Amino acid sequence: MVYESKLLQWSANVILGLFAAACLIPFALLVVSSLSSEASIIQNGYSFFPTEFSLDAYHYLWTHVGELGRAYGITILITAVGTVVSLAISSMLAYPLSRHDMPLKSFWTFFVFFTMLFNGGLVPTYMVYTQLFDIKNTLFGLLIPGLLMNGFNVLLVRTFFMTSIPSALIEAASIDGASEIKTFYRIVLPLSLPIMATIGLFQAIAYWNDWFNGLIYLTDARLFGIQTILNKMMTDIQFLTSNSNLASTGAGQAIMELPSTTVRMAIAAIGVLPILIAYPFFQKYFVRGITIGAVK
Amino acid sequence: MTRRSGLKRFRKYSPLYLLMLPGILYLIINNYAPMFGMFIAFKNINFSAGIFDSDWVGFKNFEYLFKTTDAFIITRNTILYNAAFIVIGTVLSIAVAILLNEIRVKLLSRFYQSVIVLPHLISFVVVGYLVYAALSFETGFMNKTILPLMGVESISWYTEPKYWPIILTVVQLWKSVGFSCIIFLASIISIDPEYYEAATLDGASKWRQIRSITIPLITPVIIMLTLLSIGRMFYSDFGLFYQVPMNSGMLNDTTNVIDTYVYRSLMIMGDIGMASAAGVYQSIVGFVLVLSANYIVRKFNRENALF
Numbered sequence: 001m002v003y004e005s006k007l008l009q010w011s012a013n014v015i016l017g018l019f020a021a022a023c024l025i026p027f028a029l030l031v032v033s034s035l036s037s038e039a040s041i042i043q044n045g046y047s048f049f050p051t052e053f054s055l056d057a058y059h060y061l062w063t064h065v066g067e068l069g070r071a072y073g074i075t076i077l078i079t080a081v082g083t084v085v086s087l088a089i090s091s092m093l094a095y096p097l098s099r100h101d102m103p104l105k106s107f108w109t110f111f112v113f114f115t116m117l118f119n120g121g122l123v124p125t126y127m128v129y130t131q132l133f134d135i136k137n138t139l140f141g142l143l144i145p146g147l148l149m150n151g152f153n154v155l156l157v158r159t160f161f162m163t164s165i166p167s168a169l170i171e172a173a174s175i176d177g178a179s180e181i182k183t184f185y186r187i188v189l190p191l192s193l194p195i196m197a198t199i200g201l202f203q204a205i206a207y208w209n210d211w212f213n214g215l216i217y218l219t220d221a222r223l224f225g226i227q228t229i230l231n232k233m234m235t236d237i238q239f240l241t242s243n244s245n246l247a248s249t250g251a252g253q254a255i256m257e258l259p260s261t262t263v264r265m266a267i268a269a270i271g272v273l274p275i276l277i278a279y280p281f282f283q284k285y286f287v288r289g290i291t292i293g294a295v296k
Numbered sequence: 297m298t299r300r301s302g303l304k305r306f307r308k309y310s311p312l313y314l315l316m317l318p319g320i321l322y323l324i325i326n327n328y329a330p331m332f333g334m335f336i337a338f339k340n341i342n343f344s345a346g347i348f349d350s351d352w353v354g355f356k357n358f359e360y361l362f363k364t365t366d367a368f369i370i371t372r373n374t375i376l377y378n379a380a381f382i383v384i385g386t387v388l389s390i391a392v393a394i395l396l397n398e399i400r401v402k403l404l405s406r407f408y409q410s411v412i413v414l415p416h417l418i419s420f421v422v423v424g425y426l427v428y429a430a431l432s433f434e435t436g437f438m439n440k441t442i443l444p445l446m447g448v449e450s451i452s453w454y455t456e457p458k459y460w461p462i463i464l465t466v467v468q469l470w471k472s473v474g475f476s477c478i479i480f481l482a483s484i485i486s487i488d489p490e491y492y493e494a495a496t497l498d499g500a501s502k503w504r505q506i507r508s509i510t511i512p513l514i515t516p517v518i519i520m521l522t523l524l525s526i527g528r529m530f531y532s533d534f535g536l537f538y539q540v541p542m543n544s545g546m547l548n549d550t551t552n553v554i555d556t557y558v559y560r561s562l563m564i565m566g567d568i569g570m571a572s573a574a575g576v577y578q579s580i581v582g583f584v585l586v587l588s589a590n591y592i593v594r595k596f597n598r599e600n601a602l603f
Contacts, residue, residue, distance in 0.1 A: 008502050012395040013404065019392065020411040023474060026426040027414070029437065033429060045440025046429040093319030096312035103309055108316065115327040118583045121575030122558050123568060124333025128325065131347065149322050180311035209419030212534065216563060230421045234428075234542060261435065268425045272418050279417065283410050 027272070034058070034265035041261050057262035061270070068229075068267070075225035078142045079207040086148055086203045087196055094154050095184050098161035099170075109158075115151040126216060141217030142225060147206055153199050160195040161188065197285040208275065226271045233264050334579065337572035357573035366557060370574070374553040377537075378529045380465050381472075386522060388473045390514070393480035394506055409481075412474030420535025427467060427540050457550040460541060464551065467540050468533070476521070483517045484510060516597060523593050527586035530554060530578050554578045 029046055034057050036050035044051060061068055096102050097109050119125075129135045129145050165188055173183040189196070214228030224232070279286075337357055339350045361367050392412070399405040415423075430437045431453040439450040453459055487510065495505045532553040541551040554574055561571035 005502065008398055009400060012398045016392070016395055016399065016408045016412075019474075020408050022470065023412050023415050026429075029429055030422075030426060041435055045435040046432070046437045047441060089318045089322060092315040096309075096316050099312065102312060103305060108320070111320070112323065115323055117586050118331065119327060119579060120330025120332070120334050121572070121579050122555075123562055123572040123575045124330035124336055125326070126562065127333055127336060127347065128329045132329070133325070144322075144326070146326065148326070149319060151323070151327075154319065180309075181315065184315065205417055209417075209421075211419060211421045216559075227419050227421050230419075230425070231539070234421065234424055234539070264425065265429070268422050272422055275417050276414075279414070280410070283413075286413065 027276070030265055030272075031269050034262055034269045036262060038260075038262050054262070057266035060263050061266055068226075068270075070222070071224050071226045071229050072270075074139070074142070074223065075208060075227070078139065078210075078225060079204055082143050082147060082207040083200055083203045085143075086153075087200055090149050090153050090199060091157055091189065091192070091196070092184075093149075094157035095161055095188060097154070097158045098165075100167065109155075112151045112154050116155075129217065136217055137220045137223060139223060142210070142213050142223070145213055145217065147203075147210060147213070153202065157192075157195055157199060160192060164195075165191055194285070197282070201282050201286055205275065226267070230264075230267055230271055233260075233267070334572070334576050336568065337576040339569075341568045353569075357569040358577070361570055361573045361577070366552070367574075369549065370552050370554045370557045373550065374530060374532055374555075377461070377464065377468075377532065377553065378525070380461075381468050382522060382525045382529075384465065385469055385472060385476065386518065388469060389477040390480050390511075390518065392473060392477040393484055394510060396477065396481055397484045397510075398502075409478065413478065414474070415471045416475040420533070420539040423467060423471060423535070424539035424542060427463070428542065431463070454542060454544050455546045457547045460547055460550040464536060464540060468536055471536075479521065480514060480517065483514045487513050519596055520593060523589040527589035528582070529585055530582040532556075534559065 029048060032048055032050065033041060033046045035053055035055065036047070037052040037054035037056060040050040040052040040054075041047075093112065097105060097112070099105070102108075125145065129141070133140075135141045135144065169187060170183055173187050174180075178186065209227060210225075211227035211231045214223075214225055215231060218224060218228060221232075336347060338352055338354060339347070340353045340356070341347060342350045396405060396408060399408065428436070431439075433439060433450065433452050433454065436453070438453070443450060451459070453463070491509045491513075492505055495509060500508070532555050534555045537551055537553045537556045538559065541547045543556075544551075554577075558571050558574045558578070561567045561574065
C-alpha cells in the first residue's frame, strides 16, 4: 500500500511536472529570443541558449515608445473602461432577474439566455455595427462589439445573487425605506465581491487579449491596441514567407534589415507581461471563478 | 382597480427596469439585431441600393455555397477538429484533474494549478508567435534544433497542410486542458471523502478507487460539458484557426473552418452573399445541435439540462 501510494505520488509529480514545463517553456523561449541578438537568431534559429544576448530589440522599442506607448495606452484604457462598464451593466441586468418578485422575470431571463443559444453570425453583426452605428475606426469598435456583456456572465451573476444574498436582507432594506437602487448598490453589490472579481477578471482578460475587433473594425493605425499591432506584424511575416522570392529583391531586403524577429518577440513579451505579473495575485479568484462556473 | 394596481406595480418596479435597461439595450444591438440581419443571406447585396432595397434572391447564395468544394471542406474540418478536441481534451483534462487531486504537497499542487492555466490567459496572436518560433522554416526551434538532433531534414511547416491537424490539435490542447481540468478538479474535490475511506478499508487500490468512485461520481459533469461542446460543434475558435496557421492560404485544405471561411469571404473577398450564407448555415445547424444536445441531456438527467 505504502509502496503503491509512493509510486503514484512520484508518477503524478513527474507527469504534472512535464505538463507544467510544457506550459512554461514557450514563454521562456519568447523572452529569451527577445533578448537575443538578431544575428544569432537568423543564424541558429530561436533558441533557449542563444550565442549572443542583446538588448537591441528593447532599445528599438524604446526609440518607438511614442507609437507603442500609445498602443499600450489604448489597450489599458479599453481594458479598464470595458471591464468597469461590463461589470456595471451585467450586474444591473442580473439583479432584477434574481428577484423572485420581479414581474416578467422569466421572459427577461429567457431574453438573456436565448443569446447563448443562437446568434446572427459575423456578417449581420458587422453590418449592424458598420452600417447602422458607424463604429468603424473609432475606439467604440474595440469596446462594444461582442465583448461588452454576455448572457453567460449575466446568468452567473444572477445565480450568485439568488444563492448568496439572503432575500430577507433585501426585504429588510425595503422596510427601512431604502429605494431599490440604493438597496442594489449599498447592500447587494458589497456582498458580491467574489462574483464581481471573477467576472471582472474574465472581462479584463478578454479585453486585454482581444485582437479580433481591431482586425475587423479598425484600419486607422493610430487606434491600434497592442494585440492589433502584434497581429499586423504577424501579417508582415506571412507576407515575407509567402513571397520568398521577394526576399532577394530590394523591398524584401529593406524589411529584413529591421531587427524584426527580436522586436516582434519583445512586443509579444511586453504584451503578455502584465498578465503574467498580475496572475499570481488574482489566481485564487480565477480558480474559484471557474469553480463557480462549473457548479452553475 | 386592476389598472390602478398595474400602475402601482409599474411604479414599484420601474427602478428595477431602469437598472436592466442598459444591458437589455446592449443585447438588442449586439445580439438580437444581427439575428434579424440574417435576411442578408437571402439578398443580393448591392451597396448603392442599400441593404434593405437590394434584391431578394431566395436560396441562390446557399446554392452557390454548396456547389463549391469549400462547403464540404469547411464542414468536415469544423466537425473533425471539434470531435478531436472534445474526445482528447476531455480525456486529458480528467486525467490531469485526477493526478492533481492525488498530489499531497499543497504547495506543489497550487504551483501546478497556476502554471497549467497560464496558456489559457494569453491571446491567440501571442500563441501564433510562439508556434512561429517553433515552426518557422529558417529560424524555428523544430527545424534548427529538434529535427537536426534526430537527423531529419527541415520541414516547411507553413506550406504543408498534412501536418496541421496534429499541430492545431496540440496547440488547442496546450491552451485549453489546464483550464478545463480545473472544472473537473472542482467536482472531484467535492466528492465526499467517506467513499474513499470506506474503499481504503475494503482494500481497494488507488486505481480501483479512481475507476469505481471518482469517474462514476463526476460522470454527470463529464456528460454535461461534453454535450455543451457538442452543441458548439459548428463553431470554432477563430484565433486558433486564423492566427496559428498565420492565415496561410496554402494550408486551407486542413485549416479552413466555417468561422475563418466566413471571415475571409466577408473581409478579404468582399463576397457578402457567400459569407452570410455560410454564417446562416452555421447559426441554424449550431442551434439545432444545441437543442438536440440539451434534449439528450434531459433524457439522461433533467438536473443537468441547460433548459
